[in-house]
Amino acid sequence: MSATLRIGIVGCGNISDNHFQAYAALPDVEVVAVCDIDPERARVFADAREIPHAVSSVAELAALGVDALSVCTPHPTHEAVVREAAAGGIHILCEKPIAADSAAAARMVEAAHANDVTLGIVFQKRFWDGARNIRAAIDEGRLGIPMLGHCRVLLHRGRDYYDAAAWRGTWAADGGGVLMTQAIHYIDLLQWFMGEPVEVSAKAGTFVYGDAIEVEDTAAALITFASGAIATLSATVAASPNLGTAITITGTTGATVSLTEYPEGTDAVNDLWAVPGEERAGSVFEHGLSGDIPVEEVNARLMPMHRQQVADFVRAVRTGGSPAVTGEEALASLRIVEAVYESARTGRPVRLAEPSTSRALAHLPATVTV
Ligand SMILES: NC(=O)c1ccc[n+]([C@@H]2O[C@H](COP(=O)([O-])OP(=O)(O)OC[C@H]3O[C@@H](n4cnc5c(N)ncnc54)[C@H](O)[C@@H]3O)[C@@H](O)[C@H]2O)c1
Known part of the structure; x- marks a missing residue:
């Protein structure tokens, strides 16, 4: 070289x-x-x-x-x-x-x-400060075992977005809708925080853009991880105005941390940080920013994170080390998206892997009725 x-x-x-x-x-x-x-x-x-x-x-x-x-x-x-x-x-x-x-x-x-x-x-959202803070808190044991996650993706893409490129919104060329193209960023973060996914139950639909796209504009899922931890995912591209995204993680210590990306594309901030001794909270909405920004502007705002990921890739190439996000990890987030589609189609949970044999968290027996 x-x-x-x-x-x-x-x-x-x-x-x-x-x-x-x-x-x-x-x-x-x-x-x-x-x-x-x-x-x-x-x-x-x-x-x-x-x-x-x-x-x-x-x-x-x-x-x-x-x-x-x-x-x-x-x-x-x-x-x-x-x-x-x-x-x-x-x-x-x-x-x-x-x-x-x-x-x-x-x-x-x-x-x-x-x-x-x-x-x-x-x-590139792995390079958000807010995401790195959460990952560090998990690695340092400040949350205990992450047991409950909420991932909320409330984005806006207008019909003009789908009209601008013929491949968008089709199964053959886009491979899916909000999950495949937008929510997969946050699915990647969810698995980075919570570990290996083992089961997915989901519903999905095209509730608003049925006349413009074949794929889903809206989906909700329950994801179980190898530790037994559970997370909800809700995602749409039909929110108006665009309210950005948020991920909240609660651990077995009772501590809860969250990040919010608003407007879409900007560095996410930890708007709620309820770890004993480190408590802080704030609202990203209090600054009067508008979430309604064109997609080109969203992409431009991603630049600082692209810079960090490209620099990380160049480091990996030069040193022969591992890049920040490997092909294997990206495959794992894609498998969650596919499991959502399969579960939504069949109405059944989809098993991705066996739960850990030394399960950290216990579930209620499947036969319990309420
Ligand atoms: N990381 C992010 O936040 C982010 C943001 C936007 C897009 N993306 C991803 O980037 C990819 C491209 O998205 P886009 O919005 O820039 O698409 P786009 O349609 O604007 O551009 C794609 C370009 O690729 C060209 N092309 C198609 N097939 C090709 C081939 N086989 N060889 C060479 N050129 C080819 C097209 O002519 C076009 O110029 C997608 O996978 C998308 O999901 C990621």
Whole structure:
């Protein structure tokens, strides 16, 4: 690998500039080429940023000798790009969700292992200060065992959002709705806080945008974790105004901590922190901010977290260490999304794994009636 890390970006749409800006801010890293199946898009993107090459295939990127690339294409195309890059010995930072289905995601993880390349998945909200504070409190035992979680995703996407890109809102090209595209960020955080998911019961529906999209705009689920801990997930893209997102975790010490992201895209704050001796509370709404912001602005606000995740990926490539979010972890959050869909379709709980044999938390026997 050369002293300067040579980067390619695949897909020149909404989120690609976050990757470009993040790489451009790092020393000894150069974005040498961009790639899009639409050559004109690639050319315009490259010219605006003085990127030397604009190409339309991963093979051309490989021929230019890139060391690593970012995958910023629609989810169902991630697998082909990642596998081709891995086969060429190129390290990969892939946008979330890792893929549109877990079989594809498992093949991507396998391809990265087989070719000994780094595969990181962008879940940049792991870099929120508010998320890191919660994870540290859990790691340091200040909550005991996280036993109860609430994950609330009350976002707004208008019809214009779905009209702007033909792939959005379809099962074939988007792989799902609010769960697959938006809530998966918070599902990733929930499993990062609460551990391995083992069972999911859920309902989902298209309550508002049925005339515009095939996929769900709204869903609710109960998730059980290997420890026996339980969490509720509720998500919609049909809230108006956009009220952002929140995650609350209560542990067996009785302590409760939460984070709130409002407006969507900004760094989440710990608006409730009820750990003995560290109590604090505040409302993100008291500052009079508006949650109704265009999606492009949401993406721009994500930039500081993209910067941190891209820097983490470059560190992993240089040191051979593990990236902040591995392909395996991204596969786990995708499996929760798929389990929600299956449970909603069948009306039955979906078992993802066996509960821990040394269960930390006991449940009521299944036969108890109230
Ligand atoms: N991390 C985040 O918060 C975040 C935010 C937005 C989007 N994303 C993810 O980024 C990905 C892209 O989303 P977007 O909104 O930027 O999409 P977009 O539709 O704006 O752009 C996608 C681009 O990829 C190109 N493309 C499609 N297939 C290709 C292929 N095989 N090879 C090369 N180029 C190809 C398209 O021509 C288009 O220019 C999605 O997986 C999405 O979920 C993540």
